[in-house]
Amino acid sequence: MEHLSHKEKMTIIVAIISAQFFAAVNQTIVGNALPKIIADLGGIDYYSWVFTSFMLTSAIMTVVAGKLSDIFGRKPFFLIGIGVFTVGAFLSGLSATIEQLIIFRAIQGIGAGLIIPTAFAAVGDLFSPRERGKWQGIMSSVFGISSVIGPTIGGYIVDNLEWKWVFWVFLPLGIVAFVLIWRLFPSVERRQNETIDYLGSIVLAATLVSLLLGLSWGGTEYAWDSGVILGLFAGAIIGVILFIFVENRAKSPILPLHLFKYSNFAFSNLIGFAVGIGMFGGIMYIPYFLQGVLGYSATHSSFISMTMTLGLVAASTFGGNLITKTGKYKRQATLGLFLTVIGLYLMSTMDAGTNQFVLVGYQLLVGFGIGIGLTVFTLVAQNSVSQDYLGVATAATQLFRSIGGTVGVAVLGTVLNTSMKNKLESYDTSAIPPEAAETLAKFQNPALLLDHTQLDAIESKLPAEMLPLFNEMIHHLQDALTYALSNVFMLSSVVMLVAALLTFFISEVPLRGKAPEAKTKAE
Structure with missing residues (x-):
């Protein structure tokens, strides 16, 4: 689709961003509202499942959507994803029990797993590698904006309206996004001589379920050395071995393993995994420090925490434009991650006497570093493979980052509890x-x-x-x-340092410029 005119590309990108924002804001809006929802529905013991069910289904669908969209085109998976996500959101608002909410959130996760990787892959279809930097920076900033808007609206709704509107308030945007994709996004013919890797998909799904459940339940629902957790991890290891065996023999594998022979593809996913772990030190545990150590209210805390997100949004846009302008990305990735390392290390030195404005400075440093660094790795993965594997490459980066985030929650949570x-x-x-x-x-x-x-x-x-x-x-x-959080931030900085050092192994492959545009009728 690179040959389309600028006007056609802009109308399509509006549709893509609408779909992505619809999925992203519906994820972030639930956090602040969930305590009120649980209070009404009951089932505090199943609290974590509201997130876990969404995470599991979205992670599984991410890779499936990447491969299938390469075969059938992006449009069907956009439409199916938006439709499924909308239905899941509507049903979530009708939930009468916690079990129903968990099931409906899982349906939403299926939709999100179709929408988000397809959106990033579609940017790769529309723009040349060099142009993608700008637009993928904007796409990344959509998540940052949604993480600012979502919790604020969610908190307002549960304080002033019925909680069901948390799930319903953005449904009109979903309908708009569906219509825009349907009308504006071009259809493509199915790629011939490609088969669907059903066995590989099933094995991958089972492996991810075992791994993510083990990481989610370890140290919370069950002890790390319990039979359940050890059994889940054993199942994940067996699943990986079986998946490699199946994929090496599949005619059209769901995740072609030969892609990992390309060093840039392998290292970009490894770095994304490490960044997923380290990011949670700078993002997830800041409210603990603000409310638990400094004694600020939840509202005051949310405004201070917002500064990191704003830094990330600004840096994502700036970094993406810089890549498009210069065609360079390696130094930017290295600089961004090293800035994040410094910011996380400075956070590890905080105590009860730390001024809130000093903390804001540290957060801006972390947010800016992540913003200009994270923009790079999806682009590097895409630039490492041919156009035929664009969806798979994009989905892989999303999957490894998601798994890294899950590992981060588990490991850093254990460090926090053990240190305390x-x-x-x-x-x-x-x-x-x-x-x-x-x-x-x-x-x-x-x-x-x-x-x-x-x-x-x-x-x-x-x-x-x-x-x-x-x-x-x-x-x-x-x-x-304070002592425990210092350990959390320090470990996060070490993991991020590993990610930063791994950027030295990335090769600076020249980014191809834009293809000739289609001529309009007037021309």
Whole structure:
């Protein structure tokens, strides 16, 4: 589609961005609203499944959509994805039980797994490698914008309207996106002599389910050394071996393994995996520090956290335009990730006396670094393969980054909990009377630091003679959380440093310029 006129490309890109924003904002809007939804539906024990079900189905569909869109074209998968996502969102708003919500979120995940990789692959169809930098930067910024808008709207809705509108408010945008894709996106003929790799798809799905469930449940639902978790990881290892065996014999493999022989393709996915792990140190745990250590409210915390996202959005756009202008990307990727390393390391030095404006500076550094660096790796993967494998290459980068994020949640969560436990056990509590120690032991829960209302309610009910001990316990909790978060940020910076060093192994392959445009009737 590179030969299309500029006007035709712009109308199509509007349709693509509309579809992508529809999927992205419906992911981010749920976070702030979910506590209220769980309060109404019940089922707090299944809280994590609302996210896990979405993650599992979207990860599985990502690779499937990449390969099938290479065979059948992007348009059918855009339309199916938007349709499935819209149905899932509508049904989620009708949920009467937590089980129904989990099922309907899984349906949404199928739609998202079709829409998002297809959107990035479609940019590759429309523009030459050198032009893609600009547009993929804009596409990446869509996720950043949605992560700012989504939680804000979600919080407003649950405070002022029924929570079902969290899922319904953007349904008109889904309809608009569907119509735009249907009317504007060109259809292509099915590629001949290509078969669908059903067996490879099934084995890949089973492997991803085992791996992601093991990472999601480990340390939360089950102990890491429990039979369930070890069994899931064993199943994932067996699945990988079986997948390699199946793919090496498939006529048209769902994920062609020969692509990993291209060093740029292999390293871009490996870096994406590492970045997925490290990013969670800078993004997921900032609210813990703001609310638990500095004592800010959730609203104040959200405004401060927003600065990282804004930095990421601005840097993604800037970095993409810079690639298009210069045709260079290796130095940009290296610089971006090293800036992120510095920002995460500086975060590891924070304590209760850290000024919020200093923290904003650190966040901007991390956000800007991720923004200008992350834009590169999808482009590198796409530029490593022929046009026939564009969808597969794009889907692979999304999948490895997603798996990295899941690993990051699991590993960094374990580091946080273990560090806090060890720090709390190191305090000398021998001076606390036994009767007081039994009462105060109930308050050694780090989650208390994030719920200021509950903390105040507990303090108001304690007898005056226990208040000094209570305040000392809270101080210990804050000190332990600071220590644990320092370890989380430090580990994130180390993982990001590995990713930055891996960029030296990427070759600077020249990016081809744009193809001649189609002439309009007027010409």
